[in-house]
Amino acid sequence: MAKNRQTGRAGWRTAAAIVAFGALVAGWAAALIAPAVATGFGALSCIAFLLYRHDKNAAQAGRMRTIERTLHLIDLLGGWPGGLLAQDQVRHKTRKLEFQVVFWATVAINCALLGLLLSAGLRG
Numbered sequence: 001m002a003k004n005r006q007t008g009r010a011g012w013r014t015a016a017a018i019v020a021f022g023a024l025v026a027g028w029a030a031a032l033i034a035p036a037v038a039t040g041f042g043a044l045s046c047i048a049f050l051l052y053r054h055d056k057n058a059a060q061a062g063r064m065r066t067i068e069r070t071l072h073l074i075d076l077l078g079g080w081p082g083g084l085l086a087q088d089q090v091r092h093k094t095r096k097l098e099f100q101v102v103f104w105a106t107v108a109i110n111c112a113l114l115g116l117l118l119s120a121g122l123r124g
Helices: 012-027 035-061 068-089 097-118
Strands: none
Touching: 012 035, 012 068, 035 068, 068 097
């Protein structure tokens, strides 16, 4: 597990992201989740991580920032595990309550929609 720069320990967000990635891989391996869905989550998570990191770097350098709606859209579409990992690893957007409320709403909506798709038989 990656270590948090400030404490030397992996944070709960990193642990939760690893569990989410593990669940996707396990679901794909058990043919419960279509390969395209698992791949989509992985790709969107990578994009989310990069966007969060870019936004943090831009904030520190005083450059143009990524619009929060963009971060939330990527999270909603399935990139939230990468967003969660980035929040922990680059320490970005963890203290802004309004952002966190919307972030966790996107996670809940995404998980609910994935659950509906899986219960409807959209499997691998």
